[in-house]
Amino acid sequence: MRIVFVLHQFYPEFSGGTEHVALNLARSLQRAGHYVHVLACAMRPLPSKRRWRITREIDIIHEVYHGVPITWIARKHLPAMGDIAFDVAPATVNKLSIWMRAQRFDLMHLFHAMRMSSAVLAAQQCKLPYVATVTDFFFGCYRVNSINMQGNFCTGPQEGQVCERDCLTPPWTGSSLLNRYQQSQALLQAAGERVVPSEYVAQYFRNAFPAMSWRVIPHGIDFLNLLPASRKDDASCVEDKSRDFIVLGYLGSIIQPKGLHILLQALARTPSPRLRLRIVGGFYGDPVYKRDIVRMIEADPRVQWEGQVDPTLIASELKQMDLLCLPSLMPETFSLALHEAAVLQIPALVSDLGAQEHYVTQHQSGRVIARGDIFAWSQALQEIASDPQQISAWRANIRMPYRVEEEAFFYESLYRQFIKLS
Known part of the structure; x- marks a missing residue:
């Protein structure tokens, strides 16, 4: 299978949990014989000498990190509100759609939609099926951490009503918070499967988006690197x-x-x-x-x-x-x-x-x-x-967690289902 991983940032520029999860899974899937390519937003300036050859109108470069090929898209080509909302850049959507078709991907795995909603829309234009793994609360919370402005834990947006009550601050309005919720809902509904890493976060999203089903697959650990x-x-x-x-x-x-x-x-x-x-x-x-x-x-x-x-x-x-x-x-x-x-x-x-x-x-x-x-x-x-x-x-008392190979097995099974359906 040819799979594109989409996320808001990646190594070596950032090294947070989502990046680490994506890298572990990418390498495990590679060992299983699949082709995995990362598409991520670059916050740093990109050198012009390695621009994407399909077009000279957009700054995109290719690199390889620990054996995983990466395509970086410059932050300036993505919406200014992308860090908190699900806005898209139409010109970028079209260029990414061309690139995805040229790469002949079978499926997209979305790890984070921050700044990358344009890539999701590009996949939809290509009729590329996708699986979404939710690694934090961004889909339900523009503040990402589900802690409101009073410092209290929030149990869900309630179609933006709770956001308006507890976290209304510029540039947000009540209507724009409702629109954010609806955009998030549409993006998640279009995913073939919505995966969360723990029952704890599954409960949050069942409350935030009650009409949707959520599958729990714990993040796997790379024992080969640790043992x-x-x-x-x-x-x-x-x-x-x-x-x-x-x-x-x-x-x-x-x-x-x-x-x-x-x-x-x-x-x-x-x-x-x-x-x-x-x-x-x-x-x-x-x-x-x-x-x-x-x-x-x-x-x-x-x-x-x-x-x-x-x-x-x-x-x-x-x-x-x-x-x-x-x-x-x-x-x-x-x-x-x-x-x-x-x-x-x-x-x-x-x-x-x-x-x-x-x-x-x-x-x-x-x-x-x-x-x-x-x-x-x-x-x-x-x-x-x-x-x-x-x-x-x-x-x-410590118990061994899931191996990344186990995680990859579960995802590989999901991928095959949606590739057959498409």
Whole structure:
């Protein structure tokens, strides 16, 4: 099969959860003998020497990342409101339609519609069937995280009425929020299948779009990449008596909703010399937030920031951690980092919301802490510093997550259904 993955951004420019999920699945499908091509929006300027040859009127270049071919379309060719709405650029739709036909794709797999609604409409013009995987709340929430302007969790847009009541801010009006909901609904209804990674997020979308069915397929983990970093003989393991410190770990994008500042402030209130913190992730967006985080890191010699790392190096970073810390301020739909850590038998401290709370509570593989509560996080860190054997008990409860090969098998079965129907 020839499959095009469509998403709002991709490696190496961005390295968030959606990008990681798409890369893992693309490589697994390649190993199964399929051709997978990524179409993504480039936020960076594109070099003119590698423009798309079909037309000189649009900036598109081709690259390869870890064996996966990518076609980048410049942000300037996509609607200005694309970051929050489902607007399309007609000229871009036509050019992408030509490209999709030329590539002879059998199916499109939509991973994120932000900025990429033009690609979805192009696929519809080509009569290209598509499957949609929902990795966050963007289809139901223009704020993406389903947290309203009062800081409370939102259970759904109710055809834009809840958005108008709780999140009405320029450029939105009541009618435009209703229109956004209707556009989102139409895009999802046209998908052959709508997939979510957890029952938690399925419940949200059943409430947001009650007339639609939702299939749960957990994101698969690339065991082949992680297992060489087995912790069995790792000298950094907590049970090793040769050292007297505990390595906490943060893995993910460094943006305000992910809550790294909560963890750093909690650690600052916990002066135990037994604790270390290793931060793996890159900064995106708000420069003020970056400045504040850098200052907190520099103020605590126990903290080490590794920056954004190549996905093939995630295993080596994880194996240096004893306890993963995910202090998110927004509900997560899955948490790839949590499940990758589980492969290496690393328990976690997580915030009390979203799919990660459900996972840790279900398996008793860590501790759930109140969202945004610096005192509660500090207290948890102090208790761990005083009794590190808690980590051993949590580790014993960890269950292995789905493999990416299992995820690919489920999707391959879906693909074949819709290719036959088309």
